[in-house]
Amino acid sequence: MKFLRYLLFPFSVLYGCIMSVRNFLYNANILKSKSYPIPIICVGNLSTGGTGKSPMIELLMRTLKDKHQLATLSRGYKRTTDGFLEVQPHHNSSEVGDEPLQFKTNFPEITVAVDANRQRGISELLKNYPKLDLILLDDAFQHRKVKPSLSILLTTYSDLYTNDFILPTGNLREFQTGAKRAQLIIVTKCPTTLSKVEQIRIRQQIKPKSYQHLLFSSILYSDFIISKTEREKLADFNDFTLVTGIANPKPLLSHLKSLNKNFDHIQFSDHHEFSKSDLELLQKKPKVLTTQKDFMRLKSKLKTNQLFYLPIETQILNHPEFLRKYLEDELF
Structure with a gap:
């Protein structure tokens, strides 16, 4: 399988170039990203999956729900329905997707919606809930049609994006340089005993920009x-x-x-x-x-x-109170 991936290297370069041109057009404002009157937090990754986006969305919900009226918007992967749909407890996973249904189950008081068209989804949420003051976008790092107020990039401890390459040779959706769009980079699924020395080693490997904050998180099992x-x-x-x-x-x-x-x-x-x-x-x-x-x-x-x-939860290992304070200071 690895040999086949190496054979597909030319297609990786082609795909990467296409994604780079697309990002350039958005960065140059030739393709338009839409801004909104309330903060939008985008959670995503450079790789194809498995970085812990759902537990991170739930951490943000727990962190912010007491002070803010918030909603989450996902595309509803593999659902059988179309368009905008607000998730209700009676829905099944085939109608709304497994992760949005999980969000609604765990946080029934929070508005959860699905729409593959993120602009339309945000507009519907703002129309239906005019008192909303925050929207969380799930798995939207490559969805450039929306200009987020804050982008959170996730990468796993055992498979950092700096060690990977673009599809199909590797598992990245775009070149590593895409990480510069994030304000927060969170290394997920770390050992709970992650040492300061190891944190420094990872920081030296990722090389966050001066405007980026690097956090480390682990999974807490019930x-x-x-x-x-x-x-x-x-x-x-x-x-x-x-x-x-x-x-x-x-x-x-x-x-x-x-x-x-x-x-x-x-x-x-x-x-x-x-x-x-x-x-x-x-x-x-x-x-x-x-x-x-x-x-x-x-x-x-x-x-x-x-x-x-x-059940699982994500916990921040270094500076556990930093996330709450940073979000409040930067967004509200």
Whole structure:
């Protein structure tokens, strides 16, 4: 597979040049980016996925929801509906996408919407909720039609964008120079024991600009697992099947193994649409543990009370109070 990717190197250069021309046209104001009367925070990455955008959006929600009326806007990846749609608790993942449904489940008081056309989506939110004072754009770093007030770029500790190359040889959506559009760069999925020396090494590798702030974050796993009807201690849950349909399940696997859990792992691709045969296979498993994103897609399809998910949160390791203060100072 790696050899095939190297053979596709000329296509990577061509794709990268196309993206560079596009970015140049936006930077030169030949192609127009639209600004809005309220702050817009864009969360995204340079790579194709697995950097922890959903937990980061939820961290921003927790950080800002008490002082601000905010909304989130996603494209609703793989949904069967079209146009603008406000996510409601009764929706299923096929109608709105798994991640937006997860946002609404975890934060029912916050307005969550989907629209592949970000300009239209923002306009609809402002029309429907005139008191909004903040919108979070999920996975929108390459969507240049909207001019964000603040861009947050995510890159994973185990796969920094500085070590990668553009598609299809690598996993980057654009050249590394695109990182200069971000005001915040957050290295995600770091070990909780990340040392100051390691932070300095990564800083030297990323080389943030003078206007950029570099933060480090890790995943905090819950001590409890949740089903449609129950809440159990993870410590008491053993001999199960782990089902993942996310881009990078390695941190979850490492966490469960560190707890000496006995489990089998069935791995699917990111945002996997579970087929009839998939569901028949999982239906035979006495106990299934999955991620919340996968739970959003499985909960209405599997007829079992033994389907659980493990909640997670993102936590900032260095300067934990910096994010809240920075956002308030820069945006409001």
